[in-house]
Structures are given as structure tokens and as C-alpha cells.
Amino acid sequence: xxxxxxxxxxxxxxxxxxxxxxxxxxxxxxxxxxxxxxxxxxxxxxxxxxxxxxxxxxxxxxxxxxxxxxxxxxxxxxxxxxxxxxxxxxxxxxxxxxxxxxxxxxxxxxxxxxxxxxxxxxxxxxxxxxxxxxxxxxxxxxxxxxxxxxxxxxxxxxxxxxxxxxxxxxxxxxxxxxxxxxxxxxxxxxxxxxxxxxxxxxxxxxxxxxxxxxxxxxxxxxxxxxxxxxxxxxxxxxxxxxxxxxxxxxxxxxxxxxxxxxxxxxxxxxxxxxxxxxxxxxxxxxxxxxxxxxxxxxxxxxxxxxxxxxxxxxxxxxxxxxxxxxxxxxxxxxxxxxxxxxxxxxxxxxxxxxxxxxxxxxxxxxxxxxxxxxxxxxxxxxxxxxxxxxxxxxxxxxxxxxxxxxxxxxxxxxxxxxxxxxxxxxxxxxxxxxxxxxxxxxxxxxxxxxxxxxxxxxxxxxxxxxxxxxxxxxxxxxxxxxxxxxxxxxxxxxxxxxxxxxxxxxxxxxxxxxxxxxxxxxxxxxxxxxxxxxxxxxxxxxxxxxxxxxxxxxxxxxxxxxxxxxxxxxxxxxxxxxxxxxxxxxxxxxxxxxxxxxxxxxxxxxxxxxxxxxxxxxxxxxxxxxxxxxxxxxxxxxx
Amino acid sequence: xxxxxxxxxxxxxxxxxxxxxxxxxxxxxxxxxxxxxxxxxxxxxxxxxxxxxxxxxxxxxxxxxxxxxxxxxxxxxxxxxxxxxxxxxxxxxxxxxxxxx
Numbered sequence: 146x147x148x149x150x151x152x153x154x155x156x157x158x159x160x161x162x163x164x165x166x167x168x169x170x171x172x173x174x175x176x177x178x179x180x181x182x183x184x185x186x187x188x189x190x191x192x193x194x195x196x197x198x199x200x201x202x203x204x205x206x207x208x209x210x211x212x213x214x215x216x217x218x219x220x221x222x223x224x225x226x227x228x229x230x231x232x233x234x235x236x237x238x239x240x241x242x243x244x245x246x247x248x249x250x251x252x253x254x255x256x257x258x259x260x261x262x263x264x265x266x267x268x269x270x271x272x273x274x275x276x277x278x279x280x281x282x283x284x285x286x287x288x289x290x291x292x293x294x295x296x297x298x299x300x301x302x303x304x305x306x307x308x309x310x311x312x313x314x315x316x317x318x319x320x321x322x323x324x325x326x327x328x329x330x331x332x333x334x335x336x337x338x339x340x341x342x343x344x345x346x347x348x349x350x351x352x353x354x355x356x357x358x359x360x361x362x363x364x365x366x367x368x369x370x371x372x373x374x375x376x377x378x379x380x381x382x383x384x385x386x387x388x389x390x391x392x393x394x395x396x397x398x399x400x401x402x403x404x405x406x407x408x409x410x411x412x413x414x415x416x417x418x419x420x421x422x423x424x425x426x427x428x429x430x431x432x433x434x435x436x437x438x439x440x441x442x443x444x445x446x447x448x449x450x451x452x453x454x455x456x457x458x459x460x461x462x463x464x465x466x467x468x469x470x471x472x473x474x475x476x477x478x479x480x481x482x483x484x485x486x487x488x489x490x491x492x493x494x495x496x497x498x499x500x501x502x503x504x505x506x507x508x509x510x511x512x513x514x515x516x517x518x519x520x521x522x523x524x525x526x527x528x529x530x531x532x533x534x535x536x537x538x539x540x541x542x543x544x545x546x547x548x549x550x551x552x553x554x555x556x557x558x559x560x561x562x563x564x565x566x567x568x569x570x571x572x573x574x575x576x577x578x579x580x581x582x583x584x585x586x587x588x589x590x591x592x593x594x595x596x597x598x599x600x601x602x603x604x605x606x607x608x609x610x611x612x613x614x615x616x617x618x619x620x621x622x623x624x625x626x627x628x629x630x631x632x633x634x635x636x637x638x639x640x641x642x643x644x645x646x647x648x649x650x651x652x653x654x655x656x657x658x659x660x661x662x663x664x665x666x667x668x669x670x671x672x673x674x675x676x677x678x679x680x681x682x683x684x685x686x687x688x689x690x691x692x693x694x695x696x697x698x699x700x701x702x703x704x705x706x707x708x709x710x711x712x713x714x715x716x717x718x719x720x721x722x723x724x725x726x727x728x729x730x731x732x733x734x735x736x737x738x739x740x741x742x743x744x745x746x747x748x749x750x751x752x753x754x755x756x757x758x759x760x761x762x763x764x765x766x767x768x769x770x771x772x773x774x775x776x777x778x779x780x781x782x783x784x
Numbered sequence: 785x786x787x788x789x790x791x792x793x794x795x796x797x798x799x800x801x802x803x804x805x806x807x808x809x810x811x812x813x814x815x816x817x818x819x820x821x822x823x824x825x826x827x828x829x830x831x832x833x834x835x836x837x838x839x840x841x842x843x844x845x846x847x848x849x850x851x852x853x854x855x856x857x858x859x860x861x862x863x864x865x866x867x868x869x870x871x872x873x874x875x876x877x878x879x880x881x882x883x884x885x
Contacts (some may be wrong), residue, residue, distance in 0.1 A: 757880030760816075764807050 324372020374406030428468025433463025470655030537629030568678025
């Protein structure tokens with residue numbers, strides 16, 4: 146049952162190939178159904194492989210060698226898939242959530258002129274993510290890593306006719322490339338110390354890596370992960386990534402892309418476990434990101450931007466867990482987050498769809514009357530991310546915070562404040578969108594001039610519920626957000642599906658060993674904090690949507706981070722480019738080229754006088770030359 | 785009794801010098817051609833003489849090549865002279881300096 150594993154990345158890849166060749170002929174909606182079917186097939190294969198792995202009791206790690214990719218002397222890289230509990234957990238939720246998002250996209254993208262191309266990129270995105278997750282060595286993972294990066298660029302810039310979308314795509318790509326440098330250098334260091342890039346090989350030769358190299362590898366890979374998973378200071382691209390179609394945001398934020406960094410850090414846990422300073426760095430950056438992003442999310446107006454910063458914040462929690470050594474908590478939160486964040490994004494997409502591409506929260510309000518299904522499912526997502534028991538987010542976030550409390554109490558405190566902020570900004574979003582007055586009437590009464598009308602006629606002037614292909618994923622994800630916490634119930638030893646991950650982490654796994662009394666206390670604290678956030682936000686934002694005093698410009702502009710980068714990196718870069726264009730290009734390069742030409746012309750002008758046109762002069766020259774030569778030779782012969 | 789080789793060499797040198805001088809001082813293209821022929825044949829005479837003196841047939845073989853090349857050169861050269869004469873009705877070398885740089 147394990148030998149079909151190669152089908153997991155292959156099926157979406159095949160879907161990509163078919164769509165590349167025949168996408169236009171399949172058209173709307175069959176191209177979408179094909180894309181969805183391949184990813185759903187991939188999910189089925191993942192389930193089969195999962196069952197096969199569960200049947201094994203002792204060694205649940207299986208390597209499927211496909212072929213030798215790079216055979217160069219001592220440098221052998223195989224195209225191989227590593228099937229173990231960690232990669233399998235990732236593969237299951239990646240394929241599952243992606244399949245739902247594909248299904249949703251069939252409805253959401255209807256009527257888009259580039260409909261088949263959207264699913265082409267989507268399929269390649271999922272295939273790349275699966276390569277990343279299932280890769281057996283760093284280089285193969287890197288292929289998926291780059292594939293995810295380039296697909297995100299294509300998808301964020303999908304509506305490239307808009308300048309903002311095109312530059313958001315470039316921004317995502319450049320931030321990711323910047324971080325990838327860390328990945329590459331880390332790979333060089335690993336190969337230099339161990340002579341292999343295969344995960345098992347690296348972990349078997351850990352002793353041959355010097356402690357400094359270990360720390361360097363961990364920090365470089367964390368830099369790469371910070372770019373991909375949008376950690377401070379590399380997170381601004383994820384907010385701009387909202388320029389893409391909403392299903393893309395859901396895909397990037399929930400299933401693929403941003404979880405890659407967390408996965409990578411979990412994958413290299415044996416190296417990370419040996420470098421305590423690196424762990425502290427990871428945890429600190431994680432919790433700082435969580436806090437910063439949560440504060441920014443409190444003041445955003447765009448519904449998708451709030452969700453984007455909430456993703457950054459949740460990813461910060463995951464890195465806090467990774468840094469603490471609580472890898473299982475990180476994976477648990479990642480899976481739970483995939484459920485509720487996909488739900489929130491798809492719900493937001495449904496709202497945007499219903500309001501004819503209106504994303505401004507201040508122009509929504511009272512949508513629960515018009516979009517009941519979206520509202521109900523969204524409420525599940527909202528309560529889940531806010532950490533209200535018994536939804537998935539409560540258990541997952543609680544797991545992270547409990548471990549942080551035991552190891553880094555200072556970071557735990559910041560994490561707890563962030564939890565309150567999370568509940569606050571999510572409640573603000575829900576209150577603004579689904580409660581209050583019908584502020585959307587001002588928008589919908591105007592003639593619709595949407596940039597991407599999805600084939601929706603703008604005759605009806607009330608928000609409308611979405612078609613079933615969009616509603617079904619919402620319902621499934623809402624159910625998963627409700628019961629997702631059952632994946633890792635802390636107080637029941639008999640039912641622990643996530644515990645099968647433990648062998649991957651072994652002794653590196655941090656275990657707090659807290660008494661059940663302490664666990665209860667911490668759980669209650671979490672819940673109380675979440676409820677406080679809710680209780681503050683709901684009355685505040687239901688009554689009045691405009692509260693400038695609670696939305697300071699510094700938060701709305703995300704601490705001016707973009708402006709800082711603009712001033713320190715972008716402006717000098719542009720100045721350098723301008724200097725090169727005006728000075729280096731015209732003076733140095735053109736000067737050299739023109740100088741060579743001028744030299745040739747000058748020499749030619751001087752020498753042309755010799756050519757008089759009189760044949761007899763030439764003959765005289767030849768004779769004189771011959772006489773001179775003879776005289777020289779004669780003189781030599783005599784002496 | 786035979787004439788010593790050095791006589792032939794002196795003759796060849798004289799012929800060559802006459803040819804070279806003629807090439808430099810005469811302006812008529814046809815006469816210049818004849819001077820070139822004179823020089824070439826002076827060289828041929830030198831080849832044959834050394835061939836006899838050194839008992840090496842290579843020198844005489846080379847003469848044939850020179851003759852063939854000279855014939856070809858005359859053909860091309862006379863062809864050019866005829867073409868120029870048709871156009872400009874002159875065979876004076878100094879009138880033909882249109883190719884100056």
C-alpha cells in the first residue's frame with residue numbers, strides 16, 4: 146500500500162500537464178473539475194498510504210526511491226520520497242484542504258477569462274508542496290520549495306492587469322528568493338560537514354557537524370523558513386499576497402506555502418534539538434511575530450488583510466512551539482489552523498463574492514441576514530481561531546502555550562496577550578461583517594464596476610449566497626474546525642491520533658510533564674482570555690464601525706515596515722540603478738565601446754595617407770624594402 | 785669547356801636590375817608588365833643555374849611553377865589593362881590613381 150506514494154505528487158503534476166496542453170479546450174468548468182479530481186485523487190492516495198503506514202507497528206519510516214537524480218562522484222542525490230508520520234500528516238492535510246479549495250474555486254473563478262490557467266497553477270502549486278513535504282533530501286525538498294515560490298508568484302499576480310497585483314506577486318517572489326539564500330547556504334554547510342543531503346544520512350552524521358556549523362545551519366534554515374512562513378521581519382509579502390484571488394489566499398495561508406517553513410523546522414529537529422540558542426531565537430522571533438502581526442490585524446480595514454495578519458500571527462505561535470521543542474504542538478496547530486484558516490478565507494471569499502468584490506469591512510455589515518450559511522460556517526472559524534473551547538483552535542493554541550509556559554514563561558506571557566488580541570480582532574472582523582447596519586447598501590446600489598466579475602449579474606442589489614460548490618467546502622471545513630481538537634486531546638491517553646508523530650522527534654520532543662491541575666488552570670486562563678477578547682470587541686464594533694482612536698495609523702500601516710524597507714532598501718536600490726543607467730551605462734560602457742571605434746577611426750585616418758593610388762610608388766616601396774632586407778642580410782653575413 | 789655558373793648569376797642579376805629599374809621609371813603599363821616578366825625570368829635563370837651547380841632538380845621543377853604563375857598573372861593583368869583602356873583610353877599607370885585612400 147505504500148508503493149503508490151509516488152502518485153501523490155504525480156497526480157496533480159499530471160493534472161498540470163493536461164491543463165497545460167488542453168486547458169483551453171476543456172474550458173469552464175471542466176478544467177476546474179479536472180484539477181479538483183487530480184488533487185482529490187492525491188488525497189485518496191494519501192489516505193491509502195496513511196493506512197499502510199498505520200499497519201506497520203515498529204518502523205514507520207519508508208523511503209521510496211524513484212531514480213538517481215544527480216549522480217556526480219561522491220555527490221549522489223536521489224529523487225526519493227520519505228514517507229514517515231511527519232510527512233504523511235502534512236500530505237494528508239495538504240491534499241485534503243487543497244481538494245476542498247479546488248472545489249470552491251470551481252464556483253469562485255467561474256467566468257474568469259483565464260479560468261483554465263488558474264487551475265493549472267493551482268495543480269502545480271499542490272504538486273510542488275507535496276514534493277516539498279515528501280522529499281527525502283534537502284535538495285528535493287528545495288525543488289518543491291522553489292516550485293511553491295514560483296507558483297505563489299503566478300497566482301498572487303494572477304490578475305496581472307492590475308498594477309497592485311503584479312507588484313504584490315513580485316514582492317512575494319523577491320522576499321522568498323531572499324530567504325532561499327539561507328536555504329542554499331545551509332545546504333552547502335550540511336553537505337560540507339556530512340557529505341550527504343539525505344535527511345536520514347544527515348541525522349546519522351550529526352556528530353561530524355561542529356556546534357558552530359549546527360547553529361549556523363539552524364539559523365540559515367530558519368531564515369529560509371521565516372521568508373516562506375512570513376515571520377518577522379519578512380512578513381509584509383503575505384499581506385500583499387491578498388491581491389490574488391481569494392482561493393489562492395486560502396491555499397497559501399492554510400494548506401500550502403506558509404506551512405512549509407514550520408514543516409522544515411520540524412523536519413530538521415535533530416539538528417535544532419542540539420542548538421539551544423537557535424531554539425531560543427526561533428521561539429522569540431515566533432512569539433514576537435505573533436504579537437506584532439496580531440496588533441496590526443486589530444487595525445486593518447480589508448477583510449482579507451485581517452485574515453492575512455492573523456495567519457502571520459498563528460505562524461508565529463507555530464514557531465514558538467518549534468522553538469520550545471514542542472514539535473507536535475506545532476503540527477497540531479498547523480493542522481487545526483489549516484482547517485479554520487481555509488474556512489475563514491473561503492468564507493471571506495464568499496462574502497466578497499456576494500458583495501461583488503467589496504473587501505472593505507466598513508462597507509459590509511449585517512450580512513447574517515443575507516448569507517446565513519456563510520455566517521454560520523464563518524462563526525465556527527472565528528470561534529476556533531479565537532480559542533473558544535471546545536473548538537480546534539482552543540486545544541491547539543493551548544498545547545502551544547502550555548509548553549511555552551513550562552520552558553519560556555516570558556514568551557508565554559506575550560503569547561497569552563496575543564491570544565487575547567486574536568480573539569479581539571477576529572471578533573471585530575465578524576462584528577463588522579455580519580452584524581451592525583446594512584452599510585453595504587451604499588456599495589451595491591452603485592453600478593458595479595468590478596475588476597473581476599465572476600460572471601455574476603449585478604442586477605440583484607442584495608448580497609447573495611454562493612453556489613453549492615462553494616458552500617460544500619465551507620460546511621466540511623466548519624465541521625473540521627469544530628472537531629479538529631480531537632486530533633490531540635490532552636487528557637485522554639487512549640485516543641491520540643497525533644501521538645504517532647512522537648517517534649519522528651524522539652527524545653528531542655519537549656514534554657512539560659505538567660500536573661493535570663496546572664493544565665486545567667492554563668486551559669481556563671486561555672479560555673478566559675479569549676472570552677475577554679470577544680466580550681470587548683463585539684459590543685464595541687457592532688454599535689459603531691468608525692473608531693479612529695482604536696485604529697492608529699502606525700498599526701494600519703503595519704508599523705511602517707513597508708516604508709522602512711522602501712527607504713532603506715528600495716530607494717538606495719533605485720538610486721544605484723539610476724546611477725548605473727546614467728553614469729556607468731553612458732560613461733563607462735558606452736565610453737569604452739565608442740572609444741574602441743574612435744581609436745580604429747583615428748589610426749585608419751592616419752594610415753590611409755600611405756595609400757596614394759600610384760602603382761609605381763607601391764613598387765618603389767617594395768623594391769626599397771627588398772634592398773633594405775638584402776642589405777641587412779649582407780651585413781650580417783659579412784660580420 | 786663550360787661557362788662558369790657565376791656568369792649566369794651575374795647575367796640574371798643584371799636582368800633583374802634592368803626589370804626593376806624599368807618597372808620604377810616607365811609609366812606605360814604594358815612596358816611595366818614586360819619588366820615584371822623580365823624579373824620573373826631572371827629569377828628563373830637563377831633557379832636553373834643553382835639547380836645545375838648544386839645538382840638538384842628541384843630548382844628546375846620550380847621554374848615550371850613560376851612560368852605557369854607568370855602566364856596566369858599576365859592573363860589577369862592584360863585583361864585589366866584592356867578593360868581600363870576601353871573605359872579611359874589610357875595605359876599610363878600614373879593616371880590611374882582612383883584607388884587612393
